[in-house]
Amino acid sequence: MLDWLKKRYWRLREWARQDARDWLIERLPRQSRLRWRAAQQEELDWWRRFLESGRWREHADPKPLPGETWLEHRRSVMGRWQADFDLPLSDWIGQDDLVLDLGCGPYSLVRQGRVIGLDPLAGRYGELVDLAADRDVTYVAASGESLPLADERFDVVWSRNVIDHVRDPAAFVAEAMRVLRASGRFLLTFDVVSEGGVAHPHGYIDETWVRRTVRGRIIGTYRWPSDEMMVVVQKG
Ligand SMILES: C[S@@+](CC[C@H](N)C(=O)[O-])C[C@H]1O[C@@H](n2cnc3c(N)ncnc32)[C@H](O)[C@@H]1O
Numbered sequence: 001m002l003d004w005l006k007k008r009y010w011r012l013r014e015w016a017r018q019d020a021r022d023w024l025i026e027r028l029p030r031q032s033r034l035r036w037r038a039a040q041q042e043e044l045d046w047w048r049r050f051l052e053s054g055r056w057r058e059h060a061d062p063k064p065l066p067g068e069t070w071l072e073h074r075r076s077v078m079g080r081w082q083a084d085f086d087l088p089l090s091d092w093i094g095q096d097d098l099v100l101d102l103g104c105g106p107y108s109l110v111r112q113g114r115v116i117g118l119d120p121l122a123g124r125y126g127e128l129v130d131l132a133a134d135r136d137v138t139y140v141a142a143s144g145e146s147l148p149l150a151d152e153r154f155d156v157v158w159s160r161n162v163i164d165h166v167r168d169p170a171a172f173v174a175e176a177m178r179v180l181r182a183s184g185r186f187l188l189t190f191d192v193v194s195e196g197g198v199a200h201p202h203g204y205i206d207e208t209w210v211r212r213t214v215r216g217r218i219i220g221t222y223r224w225p226s227d228e229m230m231v232v233v234q235k236g
Contacts, residue, residue, distance in 0.1 A: 025198040035201060036167040042199040043165065044124050047106055051128050061226060071134055074107040085224040092187055092220075092232060097155035101137070102144050102176060103162030108137045110158055116149075118142055145171040149179045156180075160189040161228070164202040173213050177235060186216065186233040193227045207231060 021038065028035035050056050056073075057064055062080045064073045081087045090112060093099060097113035104110075104117035106125040115137045122141035125131065131139045142148050144159070145168050157176045166172045176186050190205050210231050211218060220232035 022198050030201045031167050033167065035198075039165065039199045039201055040121060042197075044121055046199065047125070048128055051106065070129060071107055074109055075111050075136075077109045078111060081224065087222055087224060087230070089187075092185055093156050093158070098153065099156045099158060100149070100154045100176075100179060102157055102159035102172075103165065104137075104139070107131070107134055108139075109160065111136065113156065116140060116154075118144070118147070120144075143167075144175055147175045147179055151178055152181045152184075154179050154181065155184050156187060157184070158187045158189075161191060163188065163190050164200045164205050166202065169202050169205060169209075170213055173210075177214065177216060177233075180235045182236040184235045185219075186214070186235065187230060188214075188233065189228055189230040191227055192223065192229045 021042075025035055025038045025042075028038070050059070051070065056070060060073060062077065062084065065076075068076070078089055082089050093110065093112040095112060099110055099113040099115045101108040101110045101115055101117045104119050104122075106129045108115055108117035110117075116139075117137045118140045119125065120141060120143045122131065122139045126139075140148070144162070144166055157180055159176065163169050163172060173186075173188075176188075180186060188210060190210075192206070207221065207229065210233075214231075214233045216233040216235045218231055219234045220230075222230045222232075224230075
């Protein structure tokens with residue numbers, strides 16, 4: 001009984017803390033550094049709960065195969081999307097391409113080309129997973145709005161489920177285009193139905209916004225069943 005009461009107490013305390021934090025964040029200006037930092041803390045907490053509790057084994061999408069590790073699962077995701085949803089990712093990312101995964105999360109999903117995975121939380125993700133174990137990808141901690149990377153270097157920039165998290169979506173797109181070679185492609189994917197919540201301050205991003213904001217030709221749009229959309233932008 002005492003244990004049950006203690007558990008209830010801690011859960012209530014956690015809810016109250018979370019509500020107070022959400023209430024405060026909702027009142028901060030969307031592009032403020034303070035709000036973005038709080039949203040990033042929320043993001044990190046989400047991944048910690050997801051990975052440490054083992055919940056990813058039940059809830060990762062696509063579902064992991066029996067015995068698969070988190071890294072093996074991340075490595076397999078894009079191939080499985082291609083097969084399951086007829087998403088022609090290999091048409092857009094060549095084996096020799098230099099690829100930037102912008103906002104890659106804990107292990108990049110990209111397994112074609114030579115990959116640099118960039119995320120402001122890369123250092124913190126390194127506490128949750130062993131980034132060095134992922135020998136196919138070089139990880140860099142930085143923000144998409146100000147990339148520590150030279151102009152016109154990458155063949156492909158891939159960014160999935162990131163743009164509604166960033167502080168300044170227009171600056172994020174401009175930086176992606178800057179680091180692309182003249183013939184490069186920006187594969188921008190985002191949720192069509194926003195989850196909302198403090199970790200997604202820019203849930204309004206949609207195809208119209210992308211068309212208005214990117215300077216480049218849109219040469220492909222794909223929608224896949226998990227309510228995500230990919231827009232392919234050709235720079236030159
Ligand atoms: C929902 S996760 C997506 C991770 C990964 N792309 C995937 O599809 O699994 C959103 C990621 O965006 C990153 N992010 C937030 N603000 C960012 C910014 N300004 N520049 C680059 N990445 C950012 C977060 O740190 C987080 O890892």
